Amino acid sequence: MVLEDLFARLNEAGYKNWLKAGYCLLKLKDGLWEYVDSEMRLFHNAIIDNNTALQRGQMCRSNCRPRGNQFESACPLCNEWKMEILRHHTKPYCIVNWGNCRPWLWPTEHWELAKAFMPRGLADLSRADQCDAAALLNLLHFCDHFSFINPNTVTEVIRCRNELMHSCEMQVPNEWMARFQKSLEQLLLTLRHIPEVAAAGQQIQEMLSVDLSLHIPGVDSVDGATVDGVLIESISQCETELLRESLKRLLNNSEVDGNVIPLEKLQNIDRFLSSHKDLEEEFSTELQSLRVLEAKQLQGANADNAER
Numbered sequence: 001m002v003l004e005d006l007f008a009r010l011n012e013a014g015y016k017n018w019l020k021a022g023y024c025l026l027k028l029k030d031g032l033w034e035y036v037d038s039e040m041r042l043f044h045n046a047i048i049d050n051n052t053a054l055q056r057g058q059m060c061r062s063n064c065r066p067r068g069n070q071f072e073s074a075c076p077l078c079n080e081w082k083m084e085i086l087r088h089h090t091k092p093y094c095i096v097n098w099g100n101c102r103p104w105l106w107p108t109e110h111w112e113l114a115k116a117f118m119p120r121g122l123a124d125l126s127r128a129d130q131c132d133a134a135a136l137l138n139l140l141h142f143c144d145h146f147s148f149i150n151p152n153t154v155t156e157v158i159r160c161r162n163e164l165m166h167s168c169e170m171q172v173p174n175e176w177m178a179r180f181q182k183s184l185e186q187l188l189l190t191l192r193h194i195p196e197v198a199a200a201g202q203q204i205q206e207m208l209s210v211d212l213s214l215h216i217p218g219v220d221s222v223d224g225a226t227v228d229g230v231l232i233e234s235i236s237q238c239e240t241e242l243l244r245e246s247l248k249r250l251l252n253n254s255e256v257d258g259n260v261i262p263l264e265k266l267q268n269i270d271r272f273l274s275s276h277k278d279l280e281e282e283f284s285t286e287l288q289s290l291r292v293l294e295a296k297q298l299q300g301a302n303a304d305n306a307e308r
Contacts, residue, residue: 017173018167019238024207028184028200029133029136031191031199031201032133032140032200033129034128035197036136037111037128039146040113040114040143043113044113047113057107059107060103060107061075062074065102066098067099068098069097069120070098078103081103081107088145089117090144090147091142097115097119099120100115100118102123111125114139117139118138137158149187157183163176165249170243170246181208188204243282243283247283247290251293261293261297263298267294
C-alpha cells in the first residue's frame with residue numbers, strides 16, 4: 001500500500017519534479033562532503049602555518065561563546081581566529097553565523113572553522129557528513145578557499161535549492177527543472193576532477209533522464225513508463241528524507257522570535273500530508289505540530305477580526 005501511494009504521487013508531474021530535484025541535491029551532498037572535509041582540513045592547517053600568533057599551540061582558556069550572530073567579547077586567541085575567518089570570507093560585511101561555532105575548538109577542529117561560513121542552525125553538527133547540500137554549498141560560496149568556483153554558479157544552485165525546500169505545494173514546473181538542471185550541471189562540470197563528485201554526477205544524470213511515472217491499475221499514468229524496484233526503494237527513502245528536512249526546517253523557523261509562517265502555507269502542507277495515508281502516518285508527530293501552529297494562526301486571525 002505504501003508503494004502504491006508513492007506510485008500515485010509519482011504520476012503528478014510537479015511533485016515528480018520536486019522529488020527528482022531533491023534526490024539530486026542529496027546525491028550532490030554525497031559527492032561533496034568528503035572533498036569539502038579534506039579541503040577544509042588543508043585550509044585550517046594553512047591558516048595556522050601562515051599566522052605566527054596561531055602557531056604557538058595555544059588554547060582558549062576563557063570558553064568564549066558567541067551570542068547568536070554576535071561575537072564581540074573574545075579572548076585574544078579567539079579574536080585572532082575570528083579575524084582569519086573574516087579575511088577569508090567572501091562577504092565579511094554580511095551576517096556571519098558565529099552561533100554555529102564553538103570558538104574554543106577552532107585551534108584543533110577544522111569543521112568548527114568551516115561552520116562559520118554556513119547557514120545558521122548548525123551548532124550541534126561536528127562533521128561534514130552531517131551537513132546537507134545547502135550547508136556545503138554555502139561553504140563553497142562564502143569561503144575564498146574555493147574561489148576557483150564561479151560564485152554565480154553556486155549562487156544559482158543555492159537559489160534553486162531554497163525555492164525547492166520552500167515550496168509548500170511540493171511541486172515545481174518543468175521550466176524550473178530546466179533551470180535547476182543547467183545550474184547543477186555547471187557546478188558538476190567545475191568539480192568533475194573529484195571522483196566522488198563525478199560518481200554523484202552520474203547518478204544525478206541518470207535521475208534527471210529517467211521517467212518516474214508509473215502505471216497503477218485504476219490510476220491514470222502520465223506516460224506509462226516503469227522503473228525498477230531498487231530505484232523505487234531509493235526514491236521512497238529520498239522522499240521521506242526530503243519531507244522530514246522540509247518539515248523540520250519549517251517547524252524550527254516557527255520557533256524563531258517574530259517569524260510567522262503564513263497560514264496558507266501551513267494549510268497546504270497539512271492538506272498534502274493528510275491526503276496520503278502513508279505520509280500521514282510517517283509524519284504524524286510533525287503533522288500534529290503543524291496543526292498547533294495552524295490553530296494559533298487562526299486564533300490570532302479571529303482576534304484581529306473581532307477588534308475591527
